[in-house]
Every structure is written in structure tokens, then in C-alpha cells.
Amino acid sequence: MHMRNLGATGLGVSEIGYGAWGIGADMWKGAQDDESLEALRRYLALGGNFIDTAMGYGNGHSERLVGQAARDYPGTIVATKISPKNGQWPAQPGVPAGEAFPAEHVIAMTEASLERLGLPRIDVQQFHVWNDSWLGQGDWQHAVTQLKRDGKIGHFGVSINDHQPNNAVKAVEAGVVDTVQVIYNVFDQSPQDRLLDACLAGGVGVIVRVALDEGSLTGNITAGTEFPEGDWRNRYFGGNRKAELQPRLRAIESDLGINSSQLAETSLRYVLSHRAVSTVIVGMRSVRNVERNVAIADGQGLSADDVARLYAHRWDRNWYQAAEENQSSKQAD
Numbered sequence: 001m002h003m004r005n006l007g008a009t010g011l012g013v014s015e016i017g018y019g020a021w022g023i024g025a026d027m028w029k030g031a032q033d034d035e036s037l038e039a040l041r042r043y044l045a046l047g048g049n050f051i052d053t054a055m056g057y058g059n060g061h062s063e064r065l066v067g068q069a070a071r072d073y074p075g076t077i078v079a080t081k082i083s084p085k086n087g088q089w090p091a092q093p094g095v096p097a098g099e100a101f102p103a104e105h106v107i108a109m110t111e112a113s114l115e116r117l118g119l120p121r122i123d124v125q126q127f128h129v130w131n132d133s134w135l136g137q138g139d140w141q142h143a144v145t146q147l148k149r150d151g152k153i154g155h156f157g158v159s160i161n162d163h164q165p166n167n168a169v170k171a172v173e174a175g176v177v178d179t180v181q182v183i184y185n186v187f188d189q190s191p192q193d194r195l196l197d198a199c200l201a202g203g204v205g206v207i208v209r210v211a212l213d214e215g216s217l218t219g220n221i222t223a224g225t226e227f228p229e230g231d232w233r234n235r236y237f238g239g240n241r242k243a244e245l246q247p248r249l250r251a252i253e254s255d256l257g258i259n260s261s262q263l264a265e266t267s268l269r270y271v272l273s274h275r276a277v278s279t280v281i282v283g284m285r286s287v288r289n290v291e292r293n294v295a296i297a298d299g300q301g302l303s304a305d306d307v308a309r310l311y312a313h314r315w316d317r318n319w320y321q322a323a324e325e326n327q328s329s330k331q332a333d
Contacts, residue, residue: 001047002299006278007205009155009178011077011123015272015297017050018043018290019209019281020066024058033065035286040069042287044076046294052181052207052281054081054128055109060116067117078117079124079179079207081159082109090161091129097138101127106143110152123154124179124207130158132170141176155179157205162320163188165195172198179205184277185213186252186267187315196276205278208271212282214319216245217267219260236319248315255309265296270310273301 003012023036040051051070053062063080070076084091084100091100110125125147127140134140147153157179160168165184171177172195180199184191188210199206214236215221223243227233237245253259258266271280284290301307 001049001294001297003049004278005205006050006077006124006155006207007179007199008203009124009205011155011205013050013077013205013279014048014294015279015299016048016268016294017052017207017279017281018048019283020051020053020062021057022283022285023065024053024056024062036065037069039284039287039290040065041072043284043290043294044069044073046290048290048294048297049073049075050077050079050279050281052079052209054083054126055113055116056081056083056128060112063113063116067119071118077123078119079126079157080113080117080122081126081128082106082113083128089129090164091131091134093131093133095131097131097134097140100129100131100134101138101140101143103139103143103146106140107147110147114152121151121154124157125153125155126157126159126179126181128159130160130168130171132167135170135174135176157181157207159209160195163190163318165191166193169194169198172202172204175202177204179207179278181207181209181281183210184208184271184274185211186217186270186310186313187213187248187317189311189314190316192274196274200276206276208277208280211268211271211280212264213267216249217263219249219263221245241319248313252310252313255312256306264293266302266306268293268296269300269302270307272296273307 001014004015006013051066053066070078085105086099144156155178157177158168159181162183165182168180182191212218221242223246225242268280271277282293284293
């Protein structure tokens with residue numbers, strides 16, 4: 001599996017990472033622990049080495065599963081995230097850093113994650129929300145320094161609020177983060193505006209999430225797709241969004257001369273075509289999905305012509321923010 005540098009951390013990470021939100025078995029329904037562990041172990045056996053999880057994924061359940069698999073494969077790079085103490089998702093403007101990530105919270109939650117993972121160190125510890133106004137505020141930086149000094153974390157990063165890539169540019173330029181995690185895909189190309197160039201200049205690793213737009217860009221979601229009761233995608237794809245999506249997908253297929261079965265690979269290769277990207281974390285709850293996705297980690301992006309064609313398919317919208325506004329369909333909560 002092709003490896004890339006995780007910024008200036010000195011870590012080499014596989015192009016395709018394992019995104020462990022879905023195996024937390026809370027917001028994504030249908031996950032079974034035995035199947036999740038089988039998929040995790042298959043990913044590691046095939047040469048994948050980067051797993052991203054969070055304390056908030058199933059109230060630590062995802063971390064426990066990740067730890068089980070990672071302990072069997074020395075050298076696995078594990079990244080996790082600390083939920084904000086104030087429970088605000090995303091971080092709201094004007095809220096002080098001390099309300100979200102006071103030092104004692106950062107240290108206590110890191111120690112709790114270490115216990116669930118069963119590992120001596122977290123390779124990349126991240127804040128699960130971020131606001132650039134927190135630079136120079138509060139005592140969170142002291143906590144990060146202490147955790148690094150004590151060997152409990154190797155590196156520190158932030159997971160940027162949904163569709164707000166510019167809200168971490170100052171943190172990158174100030175040199176307070178080793179990595180950033182950001183939404184980046186064919187539809188949401190906004191990280192290309194400023195963030196990715198800033199990361200290249202600053203030697204900051206880029207962890208891409210939602211490269212398949214929560215499943216939109218797999219080609220598997222049709223106007224009639226239904227999700228299990230309680231699955232959060234009922235909100236994300238609420239109202240008429242599934243129907244609204246279809247002509248966008250057909251336009252991509254037409255412009256690139258591909259069919260629906262090629263959408264996922266094309267979308268992942270699009271993100272990997274940007275040299276600032278270190279790894280793309282993909283949710284893979286089955287061995288079949290693992291084997292299909294890791295095959296893409298071959299160091300080959302899209303041609304420059306195809307990348308340029310996809311620029312025209314930028315679609316600026318925030319279906320997270322408006323998820324509660326479209327409750328009218330039979331799938332909505």
C-alpha cells in the first residue's frame with residue numbers, strides 16, 4: 001500500500017486510512033462488532049496503518065474495538081479525538097476555549113482514551129471541534145505540551161468544523177497543530193481555496209474525511225434508498241435530497257465517461273490527487289469494502305484533465321447544518 005508523509009511528523013501513513021465512526025454502532029446502524037473487528041484486522045493485514053477514531057463514537061466503543069485490532073499489529077498509527085466539554089457541535093463563534101477544552105479536560109479525556117484503547121500512546125490526539133479564535137486563549141496548549149512531554153501523545157491536531165476549512169488556517173500558520181482533519185470531496189472543494197496550500201507551506205499533515213460525502217459519491221444512494229430507523233443519514237439525506245443528488249452524479253459520470261460503479265474510486269482518487277493530502281479515512285465496516293478501497297492506495301491519482309473536469313462539479317451546501325430542516329420525508333426522524 002502506498003505511503004505518504006503525515007506532514008512533518010515523521011510518520012508514514014497509508015493513503016487509505018480506516019475511519020472508525022461507523023463501527024461505534026450508534027449513529028450508523030447495522031454495525032456488528034465481530035464484523036467490524038474482522039474488517040479492521042483485514043485492513044491492517046493488507047498493509048493499512050492509519051486508523052482514526054474518537055471518544056464520541058459510540059461513547060468510546062469504537063476506541064475499544066480499534067485498540068483490540070491495533071494491539072495485534074504493532075506499528076499501527078492511531079488517531080483519536082476529544083469531545084468538547086461543553087458539548088457544542090460545531091464550535092460556536094464567541095465561545096471561549098476554556099469552555100470547550102480546559103486543560104484538565106484535555107488531560108483527563110486523553111487518559112480515558114488511552115485506557116479504552118489499551119495502548120501506551122496516542123499517535124495523533126485531536127480536538128473534535130475547533131475555532132481559530134482559540135489561539136492564545138485558555139490553557140489547552142499547556143495540556144498538549146504536557147501530554148507530549150509525558151509521552152501520552154505523539155502529535156496534536158484539530159478536526160475542523162463541517163465545511164469550515166478556513167477556520168483552521170490561522171492555527172496552521174501559527175504552527176500549533178501537526179495535523180488537520182477536514183471534509184474534502186468532489187462536491188466540497190473549499191479546502192483548495194486556502195487551507196491545503198497553508199498546510200503544504202507549514203508542513204502540516206492533512207487527514208481527509210467524508211471523501212465520499214457520507215455515501216453520496218459511492219453511487220449507491222438512489223432517490224428510493226432507505227436507511228435503518230435511528231440512522232443519522234435519515235437526517236443528512238432528508239427531504240428531497242436523495243433525488244436532488246441524482247442529476248449531480250449523472251453529470252459527473254457523463255463528464256468523465258464513467259458509470260456509477262466507478263464513482264467511489266474516482267472520488268477517492270480525486271482527493272488523493274492533491275499533494276497536500278496525507279491520507280483519506282474511509283468508513284469500512286466489511287471486509288469486502290476494505291479490500292475494494294485499499295486497492296486504490298496505489299499512488300495513482302486522477303489525470304490532470306479529469307481533476308480539472310471535476311472542478312466544475314463543486315457544490316457548496318451544508319447538509320449537516322440543515323439536517324433538521326428537512327423532516328418531511330418518510331425517512332426523516
